[in-house]
Amino acid sequence: MTKLKAFGTMLVVPLAAVLLFTTHRVHAQPSAQRIEIIAKRFEFSPGDITVKKGVPVTLVLTSRDVDHGLKFKDLNVAINVKRGQTKEVTFTPGNAGTFIGQCSVFCGSGHGAMKMTLHVT
Numbered sequence: 001m002t003k004l005k006a007f008g009t010m011l012v013v014p015l016a017a018v019l020l021f022t023t024h025r026v027h028a029q030p031s032a033q034r035i036e037i038i039a040k041r042f043e044f045s046p047g048d049i050t051v052k053k054g055v056p057v058t059l060v061l062t063s064r065d066v067d068h069g070l071k072f073k074d075l076n077v078a079i080n081v082k083r084g085q086t087k088e089v090t091f092t093p094g095n096a097g098t099f100i101g102q103c104s105v106f107c108g109s110g111h112g113a114m115k116m117t118l119h120v121t
Helices: 002-022
Strands: 031-040 043-045 048-051 056-061 068-072 077-083 086-091 097-102 115-120
Touching: 031 048, 031 068, 056 068, 056 077, 077 086
Parallel strands: 031 056, 048 115
Antiparallel strands: 031 043, 056 086, 068 077, 068 097, 097 115
16 A cells, blocks of 8 residues: 555655646736727817837717717727717737727718727837
């Protein structure tokens, strides 16, 4: 029985060492930067925002008057909101640069000029 215990110990100790050194460590993800945006004919407020590459961002879009949308085509981000409601979208920008977002729901004669700028540093 002693030889069996010794043999078992010889197996368990190396196995425990392998598990200890090969276990993946879980790193906490940074919490998303929350940015509240008000949409109304024919502007977004704020109209210019800055975020960091690789850090999650939650855009919270509220419409004050009619249905609106916000689309950053190059970032593959889009959100639509009905009049008087709030919607949000979370994404992580992977590339630095300046991106122009546009209202993606026709909202009247100034719709084409309804834009906002997103800087990713």
